Amino acid sequence: MADMMKTAASKIQEPSFQAYQRAFTQHIRDPKAHSRPPNVPAKRMAIYTEIVYNNIDSTLSACFPVAKSLLSAKKWQVLVRSFMADYRASTPFFREISQQFLQHLAAMETTKLKLPEFLPSLLHYEWVELALSVLDVAVADNAPQDVLLAPLILNPALYLLQYAYPVHQISVDFQPKKPAKMPTYLLVFRNANHQIQFIELNPITFQLASILQNASLTGEQVLQKLAAQNPQITPEVVLQFGAQTLAELAKKEVIFSTKKAQ
Amino acid sequence: MALLSNIQGVGLGLKRELIPQIQTLYGEEVIRNINFLEIAPENWINVGGKYKDQLDWFLARYPIICHGLCLSLGGLEPLNVAFIKQVKEFLRQHEIPLYTEHLSFCSDGGYLYDLLPIPFTEEAVHYVAQRIKQTQDILGQQIGIENASSYVAAPVSEMDELTFLKAVIEEADCLLHLDINNIYVNSVNFNYDPHLLLRGIPSERIVYAHVAGHYQESPNLLVDTHGENIIDPVWQLLEAAYKQFGVFPTLLERDLNIPPLTTLMAEVDKIASIQQKYSLNHG
Numbered sequence: 203m204a205d206m207m208k209t210a211a212s213k214i215q216e217p218s219f220q221a222y223q224r225a226f227t228q229h230i231r232d233p234k235a236h237s238r239p240p241n242v243p244a245k246r247m248a249i250y251t252e253i254v255y256n257n258i259d260s261t262l263s264a265c266f267p268v269a270k271s272l273l274s275a276k277k278w279q280v281l282v283r284s285f286m287a288d289y290r291a292s293t294p295f296f297r298e299i300s301q302q303f304l305q306h307l308a309a310m311e312t313t314k315l316k317l318p319e320f321l322p323s324l325l326h327y328e329w330v331e332l333a334l335s336v337l338d339v340a341v342a343d344n345a346p347q348d349v350l351l352a353p354l355i356l357n358p359a360l361y362l363l364q365y366a367y368p369v370h371q372i373s374v375d376f377q378p379k380k381p382a383k384m385p386t387y388l389l390v391f392r393n394a395n396h397q398i399q400f401i402e403l404n405p406i407t408f409q410l411a412s413i414l415q416n417a418s419l420t421g422e423q424v425l426q427k428l429a430a431q432n433p434q435i436t437p438e439v440v441l442q443f444g445a446q447t448l449a450e451l452a453k454k455e456v457i458f459s460t461k462k463a464q
Numbered sequence: 465m466a467l468l469s470n471i472q473g474v475g476l477g478l479k480r481e482l483i484p485q486i487q488t489l490y491g492e493e494v495i496r497n498i499n500f501l502e503i504a505p506e507n508w509i510n511v512g513g514k515y516k517d518q519l520d521w522f523l524a525r526y527p528i529i530c531h532g533l534c535l536s537l538g539g540l541e542p543l544n545v546a547f548i549k550q551v552k553e554f555l556r557q558h559e560i561p562l563y564t565e566h567l568s569f570c571s572d573g574g575y576l577y578d579l580l581p582i583p584f585t586e587e588a589v590h591y592v593a594q595r596i597k598q599t600q601d602i603l604g605q606q607i608g609i610e611n612a613s614s615y616v617a618a619p620v621s622e623m624d625e626l627t628f629l630k631a632v633i634e635e636a637d638c639l640l641h642l643d644i645n646n647i648y649v650n651s652v653n654f655n656y657d658p659h660l661l662l663r664g665i666p667s668e669r670i671v672y673a674h675v676a677g678h679y680q681e682s683p684n685l686l687v688d689t690h691g692e693n694i695i696d697p698v699w700q701l702l703e704a705a706y707k708q709f710g711v712f713p714t715l716l717e718r719d720l721n722i723p724p725l726t727t728l729m730a731e732v733d734k735i736a737s738i739q740q741k742y743s744l745n746h747g
Contacts, residue, residue, distance in 0.1 A: 217591075219583040220540055222620045226580065227540075227572035241619040246653075249615040249687060254578045261577075290574025294534035294547050295506050299577065338512035359513070396514035 230254050232287035258286060258299065265300040266328045269321060271374055277315055284310055297336050300329050318377060320367040327369040327388070330361045334392045343394045346459035349448040350421040353460045356414045359392035360456065364408070370400060393455040401454070406432065407447055411456070418460055421448045468561040470527040471672060473499035474735045475715030476728075477531075477690075483518055485725035490525065494726055497736040500527040502715050505563070506534050509554050523558050529672070529715075530555060530563040531641070537595050537609070538569030538582035548602045555603070562671065564608035564641040565599075567592070567632060583618035584628035593635035600638065608641035608671045609633060613649040613678075613688035625650060626664045633669055640669035642712075644705060645676040648698045649686040658701055667709035675702055675735065676717040691720030694731055702735070706742035714739065 216224070228236040230251050238247040259282050263270050270278050281303075289306040291299065304325055318324075339358040346352035356362075366381035370388060387408035389401045403411065406428070413419070413427050425444040429437040451457045476482070478501045489495045501522060508519055522528060530551065536544070555563060568579040582588050600606055611629050623631075633640055642665060651658035677692035694716075702714065714735050718728060 217585070217587040218620045219585040219588040219591075219618070222583050222618055223538070223540060223569065223580070224572060226616075226618075227576060230576065230580075239619070242616055246616045246685070249681070249685075250578075250580065253687075254576050257578055286576075291577070292574065294536075294544060294575060295509070296577060297507070297511070335513055336511045336515060338510045338516070340512070392513055396517070 226250075230286075232283070235287065255282070255286065258282060261296060261299050262303055265303075265332050266325055268328055268372060269324050272318065272321075272324075272372070272377060277317065280315060281307065281310075297332065300332055304329060319380075320369065320372060320378060323365040323367050324369050324372050327363065327365065330363065330390050331398050334359050334361065334390060334398050335396075337392065341392055341394050341396075341455070342458050343455070344459045344461065346421070346452050346457070348421075349452055349457075350425075350445060353418055353420050354414060354424065354448070354457050355418050355460050356411065357391045357393075357456050357458060361388075361390045362408070362411050362415055363388040363390065370402065389456060391456055399454065401456070406443070410444060410447060411451075414457065421445065424448070468671070471500050471529060471562065471713050472527075473497065473713060473739065474732050475500040475502055475529070475672070475713060476732060477502050477715060477717045477719065478522065478528075479719060479722060481722045482725055482728075483522075487521065489725065494729060495732075497729070497732045498526070500529065500713065500715070502529045502531045502717075504533050505530045505551050505554055506532065509550050519558075528558070528560050530560050531610075532563060532565045533579070534570055534575060534577065535565040535599065536569050536571040536575070537565055537567060537592050537599075538580075538588065539571040540569070541571060541573050543595050543598055545602065548599055552603050562608060563603065563605075564610055564639070564671070566610045566612045567629065568612040568614075579612055581612065581614035581616060581618065584621040584623045584625060586622060589628060589631045589635060593632050596632070596636035596638050600636070606637070606639050608639040609636070610641040610643050610674065611646050613643070613646040613653075615653055615685065615687065617654055624656075625654075626661050630664070630666055633666060638669075639671040640666060641672060641674070642670050642705070643674040643676075644702045644714075645674060645678060645690075645694070645698050645717075646688060648701055649678050649688050652684060652686045655684070658697075659704055662701060662705055663708065665705075665709070670709060670712050672713035672715060673702070673705070674715055674717050675699075675731075689720050690717045699734070699738070703738055703742070706738060711739045711743050 222239055225239040229238045233251050262282060285303050285306045289302065291302050337359050341357055341359050346354060365386045367378055368382055368386045387403040387405065389403055389411060390398065392398055409431060410424060410428050413424050425441050428444055429440040432440060474497050476498050486495065551563060566579050569582055570576055570578055570580060582592060596607065596609065647658045647661055675694055675698060676690040677694050679687045679689040679692060681687050716731050716735060
């Protein structure tokens, strides 16, 4: 209560330059809801409303090219404008604008917009590429000599993803109305050359990668766990399939050894 | 690379588009006049992958200055102290000697990611100067403040731009990051003589300068895009500044419609030749 009164008091005492600044930014955020500050020429003010909008729009457009291409210009504009008007971005880092946009959309009431049901999944999938390209972790290049005996770890610049829609196939020509029967499993990662790579996984490979995500184990231990999780498959098949898969994943720089090769 | 005295001659804003070109031409005669580079800390703090490799490559080869965008010295909420500490760590880690920011604001309780004008009032002088001092206290070093461009004159302003700029710098005891193009842009937008303003600049505070091109929206409205070539009146203003104050390090900003580096070098070289003309050694 004391805090609230303090806030109210400080609002009243806001100096004239700050009251002006606030009117200025409120108009930039939402020109329809807030008129520009008194005695400011419309043409001059429009420069600011345009550059601020265009800057945020171009940042989001660069991160979400597929999602943007599927929405009408009007709907995209409603989303960007809503982000500006109703969200208060808390990070000074430009690369984090897109993530904040996702947070805003998750909380936003969008029923009236009739957005595609897959949109949140698609946006997240598109964001992952940006997130991985700037993620501040070193990708080691310790290729395991023997995938069964070496202690393994997943590439630290990696997302193991599961979506209800085949987000990697969505385009103007393919816009599913309903979730697929099976989830889509994707592995997106940054290799040692800093390139972002995408692999679609089958359910059992997804399980294998999930086991490694939660613990550093030798290949043999991973496959034993995988076999235990899949009693319907004979252990020999799991081992044979698993060893091959581990070797392929190592080759693609999805998994590394925790130990330097001798 | 840690000394401010290493910042000499001509600099270039390090845009992503220019990175591979500078790397390819490094050591060659054609880019010999690039003596230092400027980066926005917001784009490089805690960034990994290929960007980290690029940063390391440039840090090993060029003196680098941090020129920030989101400190929001005139912002409506308290300064982002956590961010300033990240900047401090970044400067320390990479031995970057200087951090400069704009005399503007970019947040009202949330970031808007653009440079917005602070009204020129007495209260604003004290408010901004206090925030500059707070920043300098955290960093343990002086920062440079750039005179910002603007398109709207706040009706609540109580003084002219030069009076405001000088009062803030004096009260905060900070450095001046002089933007020559911004003086010109504002002189057209608000109808004053840019040379008159230049003469009043506290030259002893200048740490380095910016020059850039701008976009002419209409005869009396220029937009500070950094997307065109530098026009003659801005060159003349730079020359006048060297003539009055002596030569200072000067950096070319080019953020839009970026031509090939070899083309851009014509402007870098021109800065170098004007500097040579007014350099005391060649007096």
